[in-house]
Amino acid sequence: MRRNTKWLIGLGVIVVLFVGIFGISKFASGGSANNKVKTVTIGVAPGPYGEMATNVIGPLLKDKGFQVKTKEFNDYVQPNKALNSGEIDANLFQHTAYLKTFSKANHLKLTAIGKTPTLGMGIYSKKVKSINDLKAGSSISIANDPSNLARSLLLLADNHLITLKKGINVATASLGDIASNPKHLKFKTLDAAQLPQSQSNVTAALIPGNFSWNAKLKPSSALVLENLKPEYQEVFVVESSKKNSKFAKAVKSVLNSSKFKKAIAHSKFKDFQQPNTWK
Numbered sequence: 259m260r261r262n263t264k265w266l267i268g269l270g271v272i273v274v275l276f277v278g279i280f281g282i283s284k285f286a287s288g289g290s291a292n293n294k295v296k297t298v299t300i301g302v303a304p305g306p307y308g309e310m311a312t313n314v315i316g317p318l319l320k321d322k323g324f325q326v327k328t329k330e331f332n333d334y335v336q337p338n339k340a341l342n343s344g345e346i347d348a349n350l351f352q353h354t355a356y357l358k359t360f361s362k363a364n365h366l367k368l369t370a371i372g373k374t375p376t377l378g379m380g381i382y383s384k385k386v387k388s389i390n391d392l393k394a395g396s397s398i399s400i401a402n403d404p405s406n407l408a409r410s411l412l413l414l415a416d417n418h419l420i421t422l423k424k425g426i427n428v429a430t431a432s433l434g435d436i437a438s439n440p441k442h443l444k445f446k447t448l449d450a451a452q453l454p455q456s457q458s459n460v461t462a463a464l465i466p467g468n469f470s471w472n473a474k475l476k477p478s479s480a481l482v483l484e485n486l487k488p489e490y491q492e493v494f495v496v497e498s499s500k501k502n503s504k505f506a507k508a509v510k511s512v513l514n515s516s517k518f519k520k521a522i523a524h525s526k527f528k529d530f531q532q533p534n535t536w537k
Contacts, residue, residue: 294323295320295323295324295325296323296324296325296505297324297325297326297327298319298324298325298326298327298347298348298505299327299328299329299346299347299348300326300327300328300329300346300347300348300349300350301328301329301330301331301336301337301340301341301346301348301349301350301351302328302329302330302331302337302349302350302351303330303331303332303333303334303337303351303352303468304330304332304451304468304469304472305351305377305467305468305469305471305472306377306467306468306471306526306527306530307350307351307374307468307492308328308330308350309526310350310374310375310525310527311326311328311350312326312328313525314518314521314522314525314527315350315374315509315512315513315518317521318512318515318517318518318521319508319509319512322508322511322512323504323508324505324508329346331351332451333449333451334351334352334356334360334403334450335360337349337351337352338352338357338360338361338364338366338368338495339364339366341368341495341496341497342364342366342367342368342497344497347496347505348494348495348496348505348509349494349495350374350492350493350494350495351468351492352492352493352495353376353405353486353489353490353491353492353493354370354488354489354490354491354493355405355408355409355429355489355490356403356405356406357370357493357495359404359405359429359430360405367497367498367499368495368496368497368498369495369496369497369498369501370493370494370495371493371494371495371496371501371506371509371510371513372493372494372509372510372513372514373491373492373493373494373513373533373534373535374491374492374493374494374513374533375492375522375527375530375531375532375533376467376486376490376491376492376530376531376533377467377468377470377471377477377527377530377531378467378483378484378485378486378490378531379406379409379410379413379464379465379466379467379470379483379484380464380465380467380470380475380477380480380481380482380483380484381413381417381462381463381464381465381480381481381482382454382457382462382463382464382465382470382475382479382480382481383457383461383462383463383481384457384458385461385462386461386462386481387481388481389417389419389481389482392419392441392443392461392462393441393461394441394442395441395442395443395444396441396443396444396461396462397443397444397445397446397459397460397461397462398414398443398444398445398446398460398461398462398463398464399445399446399447399448399453399456399457399459399460399462399463399464400445400446400447400448400453400463400464401447401448401449401450401453401464401466402447402448402449402450403449403450404430404432405429406450406466407431407432407433407447408428408429408430408431408432409466409484409490410464411431411432411433411435411436412428412431412484413464413482413484414443414464416484416485417482419439419440419441419443420436420437420438420439420440420443421436421437421438422435422436422437423435423436423437424437429489433445433447446460450465450466450468450469451469453465453466453469454469454470454472454473454475455473462481477529485531486531488534491531491533491534494509494513496509514535519536
């Protein structure tokens with residue numbers, strides 16, 4: 259009996275030591291497999307949304323089991339194509355109007371799952387101090403992609419610089435849809451990324467928020483900033499087939515959380531226009 263008792267005690271000590279060492283090993287490696295953090299890649303364009311994804315959305319998603327990495331693209335074309343091909347897990351660089359137009363034209367199946375605060379398009383100039391200082395024949399640079407071109411024309415129309423034809427689809431408006439141009443403004447269409455640099459060669463430039471931010475232009479220096487309609491507010495996008503995935507649900511939860519709103523309010527993005535869904 260004594261030998262059996264000693265054997266059992268010895269076995270018990272070994273088991274306790276094994277469990278203890280195994281537990282410490284698990285703790286040191288970050289816990290059980292169920293608590294592992296999954297790395298996800300979010301595609302962004304030059305501008306504020308890469309910073310927002312990394313510094314605001316990222317920490318909140320980590321609490322839900324996702325480590326955020328960003329991949330920057332230098333145009334508005336590749337982020338959607340990369341997402342559709344599975345190269346990245348999501349993107350944050352565009353508004354709903356562009357997403358719909360681009361997806362339809364390129365037969366992509368992408369879905370917006372939430373909105374973020376957005377820096378709107380602005381009219382910037384190195385040559386005049388007020389929108390009223392634009393003279394007859396002034397040169398104006400605007401984006402050449404369909405969605406931002408339409409936004410540019412709407413911003414000009416809202417400020418009574420042009421009028422647009424009645425009955426047009428304002429989401430796809432083009433230069434041919436201008437009804438009147440009383441100041442005979444001369445328009446120069448460029449890739450959106452070139453607009454900040456174009457200020458030296460034109461009287462004024464209409465620059466989307468992504469690129470004005472990247473060029474370190476202060477929104478307060480704009481002659482005019484657009485009041486964004488819901489379809490021009492920034493959206494977080496995933497593949498349509500994954501809109502109900504664990505990752506997508508985590509993103510939705512974060513974007514609608516009070517923690518996200520509070521983090522934005524105490525960040526460099528505090529002056530961005532809030533999503534209409536927050537009101």
